[in-house]
Amino acid sequence: xxxxxxxxxxxxxxxxxxxxxxxxxxxxxxxxxxxxxxxxxxxxxxxxxxxxxxxxxxxxxxxxxxxxxxxxxxxxxxxxxxxxxxxxxxxxxxxxxxxxxxxxxxxxxxxxxxxxxxxxxxxxxxxxxxxxxxxxxxxxxxxxxxxxxxxxxxxxxxxxxxxxxxxxxxxxxxxxxxxxxxxxxxxxxxxxxxxxxxxxxxxxxxxxxxxxxxxxxxxxxxxxxxxxxxxxx
Amino acid sequence: xxxxxxxxxxxxxxxxxxxxxxxxxxxxxxxxxxxxxxxxxxxxxxxxxxxxxxxxxxxxxxxxxxxxxxxxxxxxxxxxxxxxxxxxxxxxxxxxxxxxxxxxxxxxxxxxxxxxxxxxxxxxxxxxxxxxxxxxxxxxxxxxxxxxxxxxxxxxxxxxxxxxxxxxxxxxxxxxxxxxxxxxxxxxxxxxxxxxxxxxxxxxxxxxxxxxxxxxxxxxxxxxxxxxxxxxxxxxxxxxxxxxxxxxxxxxxxxxxxxxxxxxxxxxxxxxxxxxxxxxxxxxxxxxxxxxxxxxxxxxxxxxxxxxxxxxxxxxxxxxxxxxxxxxxxxxxxxxxxxxxxxxxxxxxxxxxxxxxxxxxxxxxxxxxxxxxxxxxxxxxxxxxxxxxxxxxxxxxxxxxxxxxxxxxxxxxxxxxxxxxxxxxxxxxxxxxxxxxxxxxxxxxxxxxxxxxxxxxxxxxxxxxxxxxxxxxxxxxxxxxxxxxxxxxxxxxxxxxxxxxxxxxxxxxxxxxxxxxxxxxxxxxxxxxxxxxxxxxxxxxxxxxxxxxxxxxxxxxx
Numbered sequence: 160x161x162x163x164x165x166x167x168x169x170x171x172x173x174x175x176x177x178x179x180x181x182x183x184x185x186x187x188x189x190x191x192x193x194x195x196x197x198x199x200x201x202x203x204x205x206x207x208x209x210x211x212x213x214x215x216x217x218x219x220x221x222x223x224x225x226x227x228x229x230x231x232x233x234x235x236x237x238x239x240x241x242x243x244x245x246x247x248x249x250x251x252x253x254x255x256x257x258x259x260x261x262x263x264x265x266x267x268x269x270x271x272x273x274x275x276x277x278x279x280x281x282x283x284x285x286x287x288x289x290x291x292x293x294x295x296x297x298x299x300x301x302x303x304x305x306x307x308x309x310x311x312x313x314x315x316x317x318x319x320x321x322x323x324x325x326x327x328x329x330x331x332x333x334x335x336x337x338x339x340x341x342x343x344x345x346x347x348x349x350x351x352x353x354x355x356x357x358x359x360x361x362x363x364x365x366x367x368x369x370x371x372x373x374x375x376x377x378x379x380x381x382x383x384x385x386x387x388x389x390x391x392x
Numbered sequence: 393x394x395x396x397x398x399x400x401x402x403x404x405x406x407x408x409x410x411x412x413x414x415x416x417x418x419x420x421x422x423x424x425x426x427x428x429x430x431x432x433x434x435x436x437x438x439x440x441x442x443x444x445x446x447x448x449x450x451x452x453x454x455x456x457x458x459x460x461x462x463x464x465x466x467x468x469x470x471x472x473x474x475x476x477x478x479x480x481x482x483x484x485x486x487x488x489x490x491x492x493x494x495x496x497x498x499x500x501x502x503x504x505x506x507x508x509x510x511x512x513x514x515x516x517x518x519x520x521x522x523x524x525x526x527x528x529x530x531x532x533x534x535x536x537x538x539x540x541x542x543x544x545x546x547x548x549x550x551x552x553x554x555x556x557x558x559x560x561x562x563x564x565x566x567x568x569x570x571x572x573x574x575x576x577x578x579x580x581x582x583x584x585x586x587x588x589x590x591x592x593x594x595x596x597x598x599x600x601x602x603x604x605x606x607x608x609x610x611x612x613x614x615x616x617x618x619x620x621x622x623x624x625x626x627x628x629x630x631x632x633x634x635x636x637x638x639x640x641x642x643x644x645x646x647x648x649x650x651x652x653x654x655x656x657x658x659x660x661x662x663x664x665x666x667x668x669x670x671x672x673x674x675x676x677x678x679x680x681x682x683x684x685x686x687x688x689x690x691x692x693x694x695x696x697x698x699x700x701x702x703x704x705x706x707x708x709x710x711x712x713x714x715x716x717x718x719x720x721x722x723x724x725x726x727x728x729x730x731x732x733x734x735x736x737x738x739x740x741x742x743x744x745x746x747x748x749x750x751x752x753x754x755x756x757x758x759x760x761x762x763x764x765x766x767x768x769x770x771x772x773x774x775x776x777x778x779x780x781x782x783x784x785x786x787x788x789x790x791x792x793x794x795x796x797x798x799x800x801x802x803x804x805x806x807x808x809x810x811x812x813x814x815x816x817x818x819x820x821x822x823x824x825x826x827x828x829x830x831x832x833x834x835x836x837x838x839x840x841x842x843x844x845x846x847x848x849x850x851x852x853x854x855x856x857x858x859x860x861x862x863x864x865x866x867x868x869x870x871x872x873x874x875x876x877x878x879x880x881x882x883x884x885x886x887x888x889x890x891x892x893x894x895x896x897x898x899x900x901x902x903x904x905x906x907x908x909x910x911x912x913x914x915x916x917x918x919x920x921x922x923x924x925x926x927x928x929x930x931x932x933x934x935x936x937x938x939x940x941x942x943x944x945x946x947x948x949x950x
Contacts, residue, residue, distance in 0.1 A: 173882075173883070175882075190635075192635075192636045192725055192726065197635075203885070204832060204834045204835075207877070208877055208878060208884075208885055208886060210883050210885060212432075212433075214432055214436060214437050214438075214441065214442050214603055215441065215442025215443050215639070216638050216639065217442065217443070217637065217638065217639040217721060218720075218721075218724065219441070219442040219443065219527065219530055220436045220437070220441045220442030220530070221436060222432065222433065222436045222437075222442075236724050238724065238725070238726075259573060259883075260573075260883050266433035266436060266550075267433055267434070267548070267550045269433075269435075270434065270435070270538070270542055270548065271542070273538060273539040273542055274539060274542035274543045275539075275543065276497075276539045277496055277497055277539050277540055277543055278495075278496075278497050280494075280495050281495075289488040289491040289492065289494075290451070290488075290491045290494065290500070290508055291491075291494045291495070292506065293494070293499055293502055293506065294502055294506040295502045295503060295504055295506065297499065297502070298499050298500075298501060298502045301499045302525050304535065305524055305525045305527055305530075305531035305534070305535055306525060306527055306531075307534075308436075308530065308534075309435070309436070309534065338497075338535075339497075342497065344494075344495070344497070374720075375720075
């Protein structure tokens with residue numbers, strides 16, 4: 160496989176001054192296991208500066224999400240496979256967050272909604288003791304929420320979020336509400352909140368959220384279904 | 393000279409990781425106005441957000457006692473820890489600081505009876521640790537700390553890089569920061585600063601993250617603060633193929649089976665080499681034993697051609713505590729842990745035991761500069777115990793926040809800055825723009841990494857360290873020739889990387905000079921030419937910058 164090249168068309172755009180987006184074609188030498196992030200780094204280090212985001216390089220921080228041929232992927236996790244060497248790979252930023260430049264989107268947009276997402280154990284009737292009286296079922300229920308790295312892949316791909324034009328906050332933000340709805344430490348009426356944030360807009364499309372989740376989570380189950388099943392406490 | 397914004401706050405927190413977030417929460421609860429700056433996107437950066445898969449010391453359960461935890465830490469730290477800080481740490485654990493995170497939405501493991509099953513890590517005399525899924529620290533950040541920081545009205549400034557601390561009359565008065573997106577300089581005036589900027593992991597090849605470039609060590613050094621223990625860098629293990637997977641992947645205890653059986657390690661000759669180094673405990677012995685063994689096997693030519701050893705993972709059964717972690721991480725690079733028998737591992741330096749010195753109020757020797765987390769030094773002595781990094785960040789992050797707030801409460805006004813310092817700083821930074829130099833910032837960083845990798849490994853010696861010192865000095869002379877391909881201040885990633893290279897080379901110098909000074913082997917600092925632990929060296933080394941030079945001193949206090 161020597162001398163094989165990965166062929167990429169990379170989106171470039173500075174909204175503050177460019178008329179519109181442009182795509183630049185690059186070729187990056189292939190090596191087995193090369194990731195999209197490796198390609199971007201190669202371009203930036205050896206050809207010309209391009210702007211993209213990354214941190215942990217091991218699919219835990221959820222910073223490097225981009226679209227490859229239209230589908231959201233974690234750039235550090237997505238390895239180029241041999242069948243993809245025959246195509247041109249289009250690399251674009253997410254559209255569900257504001258664009259900063261090229262492939263970097265503004266993840267600070269994820270922060271405001273989370274301010275109110277804290278359980279209120281003092282109001283929940285849970286005894287004031289440490290450790291809190293929680294059980295294995297609760298731990299098992301909460302686990303998947305901790306494993307979501309907020310990469311926005313599900314938000315990017317969700318057709319209901321796009322269609323509902325702001326009436327539906329999208330799978331990730333609904334996941335935040337769902338987490339608290341099954342939390343015995345919380346006393347907020349999260350089901351009312353979920354309804355207000357557009358829970359009914361989700362029509363369980365072929366569960367695109369699950370298909371793209373890089374953490375392999377059953378997003379539909381933990382973000383939507385749990386809320387629809389209702390209060391089981 | 394160019395214009396810059398000047399904003400004002402009570403407490404400025406530099407770094408949005410576990411320690412920074414904890415400090416911001418505590419200071420905000422005291423009623424202070426807080427600005428938290430992060431050079432990435434808050435919640436997605438640093439070791440805590442993306443490189444942590446371990447356990448956390450959380451609970452002291454009878455017959456364990458805080459005093460026993462203290463003894464363990466002093467023992468592993470080889471008795472050069474600051475005892476008072478160790479006491480504060482133990483007190484923090486005993487008083488439920490970690491358990492209190494469950495009030496924010498974090499939840500630690502529970503068994504069928506609803507009890508937290510505690511795990512006993514090698515160096516701990518008792519079972520003390522638990523976790524919030526295998527993504528313990530990221531979970532604590534995302535679910536617990538980030539929402540609470542926001543809930544308390546802390547102003548978060550993302551993509552903001554602090555480049556210099558500002559002083560007046562020997563006290564901290566603020567910091568100069570760069571907006572990484574539009575390149576504007578901002579002066580943040582503050583009554584107190586909590587420095588929680590993490591480590592300099594980027595010194596050692598492609599290991600944890602890209603963002604931790606030793607900023608805090610350099611900032612503190614140039615401000616005149618004292619640092620201690622920079623010679624102690626803890627090592628762990630990762631794949632030999634760092635290009636394919638740069639992160640850490642755990643040590644023998646991480647890879648234990650569901651029944652606690654540890655993986656066996658083999659060299660290139662298929663020998664279970666631990667039989668020579670620690671025949672009784674083998675892979676179950678103390679960390680310094682197996683880490684030395686691995687390093688020695690490799691350097692004596694019995695390592696694999698790629699420079700590693702074989703870790704046998706056949707025992708990693710379905711209910712092994714970290715089976716899920718390994719599957720999640722190795723699956724995407726084509727390693728099926730259900731079928732793979734052995735993985736090629738090598739040494740990976742990763743944790744900075746030393747750092748900016750602080751007292752029981754988390755204040756450095758610069759009034760107004762508080763520190764917490766991995767950027768700080770003195771708690772762990774010569775080596776850190778496992779499962780103590782996350783709790784260190786939480787316990788001391790809170791403490792730093794509390795005392796930073798207290799100081800802010802006592803000051804009636806935010807002290808003024810000296811604008812000449814800002815002008816000097818902006819001139820320094822602007823001078824890097826558009827340089828048509830001899831190497832890219834990435835290449836320069838690689839050179840630093842090569843020096844550290846070749847000369848400052850787990851097993852050190854004087855001649856290699858001398859070479860490292862010379863090579864770094866030579867590299868430093870070239871720092872003005874780092875290419876910054878654009879003249880623009882906007883979105884200039886070369887510019888940012890060049891600035892970070894300045895931090896990195898300072899951090900490298902600190903590690904090398906401290907390592908040269910300590911002529912013995914103690915804890916994580918291992919010297920071939922001085923292989924014994926010497927009583928005469930049962931003390932700490934402190935470094936401070938005086939007149940542009942590094943000045944060393946030693947101390948023994950608790």
